[in-house]
Amino acid sequence: GAGVSQSPSNKVTEKGKDVELRCDPISGHTALYWYRQSLGQGLEFLIYFQGNSAPDKSGLPSDRFSAERTGGSVSTLTIQRTQQEDSAVYLCASSRGLLAGYTDTQYFGPGTRLTVL
Protein backbone atom coordinates (compact mmCIF):
# COMPACT_ATOMS: atom_id res chain seq x y z
CA GLY A 1 0.00 0.00 0.00
CA ALA A 2 0.95 3.66 -0.13
CA GLY A 3 3.53 4.86 2.33
CA VAL A 4 3.93 8.21 4.04
CA SER A 5 4.14 11.04 1.55
CA GLN A 6 5.49 14.54 2.05
CA SER A 7 5.38 17.69 -0.02
CA PRO A 8 7.15 19.57 -1.32
CA SER A 9 10.27 17.43 -1.65
CA ASN A 10 12.42 20.56 -1.72
CA LYS A 11 11.71 24.09 -0.56
CA VAL A 12 13.96 27.11 -0.91
CA THR A 13 12.87 30.24 0.89
CA GLU A 14 14.24 33.56 1.98
CA LYS A 15 15.00 34.40 5.57
CA GLY A 16 11.94 35.85 7.29
CA LYS A 17 9.37 34.12 5.09
CA ASP A 18 6.83 31.59 6.39
CA VAL A 19 6.76 28.03 5.05
CA GLU A 20 4.29 25.15 5.24
CA LEU A 21 5.31 21.53 4.94
CA ARG A 22 2.74 18.80 4.37
CA CYS A 23 2.57 15.17 5.48
CA ASP A 24 0.10 12.49 4.35
CA PRO A 25 0.34 9.52 6.73
CA ILE A 26 -0.43 5.91 5.96
CA SER A 27 -4.18 5.36 5.90
CA GLY A 28 -5.49 4.15 9.24
CA HIS A 29 -2.46 5.27 11.23
CA THR A 30 -3.55 7.27 14.26
CA ALA A 31 -0.12 8.52 15.31
CA LEU A 32 1.90 11.07 13.37
CA TYR A 33 5.36 12.46 14.12
CA TRP A 34 7.55 15.25 12.84
CA TYR A 35 11.35 15.11 13.10
CA ARG A 36 14.10 17.17 11.55
CA GLN A 37 17.63 16.34 10.54
CA SER A 38 20.22 19.03 10.04
CA LEU A 39 23.16 18.35 7.74
CA GLY A 40 25.32 15.58 9.17
CA GLN A 41 23.28 15.41 12.36
CA GLY A 42 20.94 12.90 13.92
CA LEU A 43 17.16 12.97 13.93
CA GLU A 44 15.59 15.50 16.28
CA PHE A 45 12.00 15.01 17.45
CA LEU A 46 9.66 17.95 16.97
CA ILE A 47 6.01 17.02 17.65
CA TYR A 48 3.76 13.98 18.02
CA PHE A 49 0.02 13.60 17.39
CA GLN A 50 -2.01 10.66 18.70
CA GLY A 51 -5.61 10.56 17.58
CA ASN A 52 -7.63 13.44 19.00
CA SER A 53 -5.39 13.92 22.01
CA ALA A 54 -3.46 17.12 22.60
CA PRO A 55 -0.17 16.86 20.71
CA ASP A 56 3.19 16.43 22.40
CA LYS A 57 4.96 19.64 21.40
CA SER A 58 7.94 19.15 23.65
CA GLY A 59 10.43 19.00 20.77
CA LEU A 60 9.49 22.23 19.01
CA PRO A 61 12.58 24.47 19.14
CA SER A 62 10.76 27.80 19.28
CA ASP A 63 7.32 29.40 19.05
CA ARG A 64 7.98 30.02 15.35
CA PHE A 65 7.22 26.33 14.82
CA SER A 66 3.68 24.96 14.90
CA ALA A 67 1.84 21.98 13.49
CA GLU A 68 -1.73 20.96 12.87
CA ARG A 69 -3.37 17.69 12.05
CA THR A 70 -6.76 18.05 10.41
CA GLY A 71 -9.35 15.30 10.61
CA GLY A 72 -6.85 12.94 12.17
CA SER A 73 -5.04 12.53 8.88
CA VAL A 74 -3.01 15.12 6.98
CA SER A 75 -0.59 17.27 8.97
CA THR A 76 1.00 20.62 8.21
CA LEU A 77 4.17 21.88 9.87
CA THR A 78 4.46 25.67 9.72
CA ILE A 79 7.63 27.62 10.33
CA GLN A 80 7.15 31.36 10.67
CA ARG A 81 9.83 33.96 10.01
CA THR A 82 12.31 31.33 8.88
CA GLN A 83 15.95 31.60 9.91
CA GLN A 84 19.02 30.09 8.27
CA GLU A 85 19.39 27.63 11.17
CA ASP A 86 15.99 26.18 10.20
CA SER A 87 17.61 24.67 7.09
CA ALA A 88 17.26 20.91 7.44
CA VAL A 89 15.38 17.88 6.18
CA TYR A 90 11.98 17.67 7.83
CA LEU A 91 10.76 14.11 8.19
CA CYS A 92 7.27 12.88 8.93
CA ALA A 93 6.43 9.42 10.26
CA SER A 94 3.20 7.62 11.08
CA SER A 95 2.28 4.54 13.08
CA ARG A 96 -0.76 2.61 14.27
CA GLY A 97 -0.39 4.31 17.63
CA LEU A 98 -2.61 3.05 20.42
CA LEU A 99 -4.04 0.39 18.12
CA ALA A 100 -0.61 -1.23 17.77
CA GLY A 101 -0.53 -3.23 20.96
CA TYR A 102 2.88 -4.16 22.29
CA THR A 103 4.98 -2.71 19.51
CA ASP A 104 4.33 0.36 17.43
CA THR A 105 6.49 0.62 14.32
CA GLN A 106 6.99 4.05 12.78
CA TYR A 107 7.13 4.44 9.01
CA PHE A 108 8.87 7.48 7.60
CA GLY A 109 8.26 9.62 4.57
CA PRO A 110 11.00 10.79 2.19
CA GLY A 111 11.30 14.18 3.87
CA THR A 112 11.21 17.81 2.76
CA ARG A 113 14.57 19.50 2.30
CA LEU A 114 14.23 23.10 3.47
CA THR A 115 16.86 25.65 2.54
CA VAL A 116 16.65 29.13 4.03
CA LEU A 117 18.76 31.67 2.18
Place this chain on the structure above:
Amino acid sequence: DAKTTQPPSMDCAEGRAANLPCNHSTISGNEYVYWYRQIHSQGPQYIIHGLKNNETNEMASLIITEDRKSSTLILPHATLRDTAVYYCIVRVRGSQGNLIFGKGTKLSVKP
Protein backbone atom coordinates in the same frame (compact mmCIF):
# COMPACT_ATOMS: atom_id res chain seq x y z
CA ASP B 1 14.34 3.77 27.17
CA ALA B 2 17.71 2.06 27.59
CA LYS B 3 20.82 3.54 25.97
CA THR B 4 22.52 1.75 23.06
CA THR B 5 26.12 1.72 21.85
CA GLN B 6 27.10 1.03 18.25
CA PRO B 7 30.41 1.28 16.35
CA PRO B 8 30.50 4.47 14.28
CA SER B 9 31.38 2.72 11.03
CA MET B 10 31.89 -0.67 9.40
CA ASP B 11 32.85 -1.97 5.97
CA CYS B 12 31.53 -5.08 4.27
CA ALA B 13 32.32 -6.72 0.94
CA GLU B 14 29.45 -7.02 -1.50
CA GLY B 15 27.82 -10.45 -1.32
CA ARG B 16 29.13 -11.17 2.15
CA ALA B 17 27.16 -11.11 5.38
CA ALA B 18 27.12 -7.82 7.26
CA ASN B 19 26.98 -8.23 11.03
CA LEU B 20 26.15 -5.03 12.88
CA PRO B 21 26.53 -5.15 16.67
CA CYS B 22 24.65 -3.18 19.30
CA ASN B 23 25.22 -3.08 23.04
CA HIS B 24 22.27 -2.36 25.34
CA SER B 25 23.57 -3.53 28.71
CA THR B 26 20.93 -1.66 30.72
CA ILE B 27 17.97 -3.07 28.81
CA SER B 28 15.03 -4.09 30.96
CA GLY B 29 12.75 -7.06 30.55
CA ASN B 30 9.95 -5.13 28.89
CA GLU B 31 12.07 -3.36 26.28
CA TYR B 32 12.22 -4.32 22.62
CA VAL B 33 15.21 -3.90 20.31
CA TYR B 34 14.39 -2.11 17.04
CA TRP B 35 16.58 -1.59 13.99
CA TYR B 36 16.11 1.13 11.41
CA ARG B 37 18.37 2.25 8.60
CA GLN B 38 18.71 5.50 6.68
CA ILE B 39 20.00 5.41 3.15
CA HIS B 40 21.51 8.70 2.01
CA SER B 41 18.89 11.39 1.31
CA GLN B 42 15.99 9.15 2.35
CA GLY B 43 13.83 8.84 5.46
CA PRO B 44 14.63 6.10 7.98
CA GLN B 45 13.36 2.64 7.08
CA TYR B 46 12.15 0.06 9.59
CA ILE B 47 14.07 -3.21 9.37
CA ILE B 48 13.18 -5.54 12.22
CA HIS B 49 12.50 -5.72 15.95
CA GLY B 50 12.62 -8.37 18.68
CA LEU B 51 12.19 -8.98 22.38
CA LYS B 52 14.27 -12.02 23.30
CA ASN B 53 13.94 -14.59 20.53
CA ASN B 54 15.88 -14.37 17.30
CA GLU B 55 13.85 -12.88 14.48
CA THR B 56 14.11 -13.08 10.70
CA ASN B 57 12.28 -11.31 7.92
CA GLU B 58 12.86 -10.64 4.25
CA MET B 59 15.37 -7.92 5.01
CA ALA B 60 17.49 -9.21 7.86
CA SER B 61 17.96 -11.40 10.90
CA LEU B 62 18.18 -10.18 14.49
CA ILE B 63 20.16 -12.19 17.01
CA ILE B 64 19.67 -11.21 20.67
CA THR B 65 21.99 -12.70 23.29
CA GLU B 66 20.46 -14.76 26.06
CA ASP B 67 21.13 -12.06 28.66
CA ARG B 68 19.67 -9.50 26.21
CA LYS B 69 22.57 -7.13 26.81
CA SER B 70 23.56 -7.07 23.13
CA SER B 71 22.23 -7.91 19.71
CA THR B 72 23.44 -8.29 16.14
CA LEU B 73 21.67 -7.33 12.96
CA ILE B 74 22.64 -9.61 10.09
CA LEU B 75 22.24 -8.74 6.42
CA PRO B 76 22.97 -12.16 4.91
CA HIS B 77 24.15 -11.05 1.45
CA ALA B 78 24.97 -7.36 1.50
CA THR B 79 24.57 -5.35 -1.68
CA LEU B 80 25.75 -1.86 -2.57
CA ARG B 81 22.20 -0.64 -1.89
CA ASP B 82 22.59 -1.67 1.75
CA THR B 83 25.08 1.15 2.29
CA ALA B 84 23.37 3.26 4.95
CA VAL B 85 23.42 4.37 8.58
CA TYR B 86 21.94 1.65 10.80
CA TYR B 87 20.27 2.59 14.07
CA CYS B 88 19.67 0.28 17.02
CA ILE B 89 16.91 1.59 19.31
CA VAL B 90 15.58 0.14 22.56
CA ARG B 91 11.96 0.88 23.38
CA VAL B 92 9.60 -0.09 26.18
CA ARG B 93 6.86 -2.50 25.17
CA GLY B 94 3.66 -0.65 24.45
CA SER B 95 5.29 2.76 24.60
CA GLN B 96 4.14 5.56 22.37
CA GLY B 97 5.73 8.74 21.21
CA ASN B 98 8.92 9.64 19.42
CA LEU B 99 11.87 7.38 18.71
CA ILE B 100 15.23 8.45 20.07
CA PHE B 101 17.90 7.99 17.43
CA GLY B 102 21.57 7.79 18.37
CA LYS B 103 24.44 8.18 15.93
CA GLY B 104 24.12 4.68 14.47
CA THR B 105 26.65 2.69 12.44
CA LYS B 106 27.61 3.85 8.96
CA LEU B 107 27.82 0.63 6.92
CA SER B 108 29.73 0.88 3.67
CA VAL B 109 29.30 -2.06 1.29
CA LYS B 110 32.21 -2.20 -1.13
CA PRO B 111 32.40 -4.01 -4.49
